[in-house]
Amino acid sequence: MAESTRDIKRRVKGISNIKQITKAMELIASVRLRRAREKLERTRPYYRTIYDNIRQVLSSAGNISHPYLDKREGNKTLYIVVTADRGLAGGFNSNIIKLTEEEIKDKKDSSFLITVGLKGRDYFRRKGYNIVHELVGMTENPTFSHAKQIGQKVMEMYKEGEVDAVKIVYTKFITTISQETNMLKLLPSEDLREGEEVKSSVIEYEPSPEAVLDFLIPKYIESVIYGALMESSCSQQGARRTAMENATDNAEEMLEELQLSYNRARQAAITMEITEIVTGAEALK
């Protein structure tokens, strides 16, 4: 029985070590989450404002025709998939990957991917999808220039007719404990046109409505991408924090159970020893 108590002790030690690590990761994730959240709060006004603005312009601009707004015939689609660089974030990466793969698995040839984050890139590369562009190592701290970089690539491909639609898959940050995977259509943005027709006074466009849209739509795309990157980076920390919190809790639970069985084993060993001594003494009489 002595063997068994030693085994249990070893396991307790191992689990405590793991618990320390998960606890530390939880703390790091909460700090980063707070920072990411502050940043998200600061950037939300930006892309909300742009979104509202563009809707307003389009609804009052009437029937301006613009290549970015009109639906196309083809079915080649570009997906921007926002994952994390690192794992241990619960279902964060796998949810995104699952959502994307469900959408594209039957049309591998007509789907193109821009992957953000190591995890997504590795997965889709291994599965042999067409990855046209990748960004890694920045998911925890995305900046506007990253969004710009993706946006330029997207618009270039769309303009050249290499793709007919663009969608972005990201994780929306709702609260610290709840995040939601989301797929959003970026191009063509014909949906932007829908909604109530604002019959406001005529808006002036300088130099011309077309030129303004030429400028506004890329801006819109960049800001949506930026928003998605920010939301995802925040969600990532939230998911990681929750996952690590659960892991710590589980470790604690296991430790408690092991402590019980350790005590039991120890007790059993003592009892056995006493029995042996008593039996031995008895035999000597």
Add this chain to the structure above:
Amino acid sequence: MGFYLEIVTPDRFFFSGEVDRVIVRGVEGDLAVLKNRAPLVTPLAIGKIRILQDGKERVAATAGGYINVQKDKTTIIADSAEWPDEIDVERAKEAKARAERRLKEQAEGLDIIRAENALKRALNRLEVANLKKYDEEKFDR
């Protein structure tokens, strides 16, 4: 009595409040917006924003973006915006030197427009940062 102005950049809510006048550098030239201006949307060039508020003028350096004048409020969306005292002069100087060197060398595959824009941004920042110095000198006297 003025009108409501909001300036938003990707990383923060830069400015909001009642102002009397705002002058921006549009792609077609400088443009002053006063109260009750007809609705207008136009992209902005790299330049200064001058805000007149309660008889005082505040200047900020901005790069890119657009202005949207509406009946009830005016919104400026900028790629970046800085008050004079927030400008990192050293960084702007470095950026200026870098852009000038690139334009001079004309290396193959150089994105000339990008380099020119970088130069413009750096010069604009330096100019606005100098404005502050100038103001302080005036103030000291």
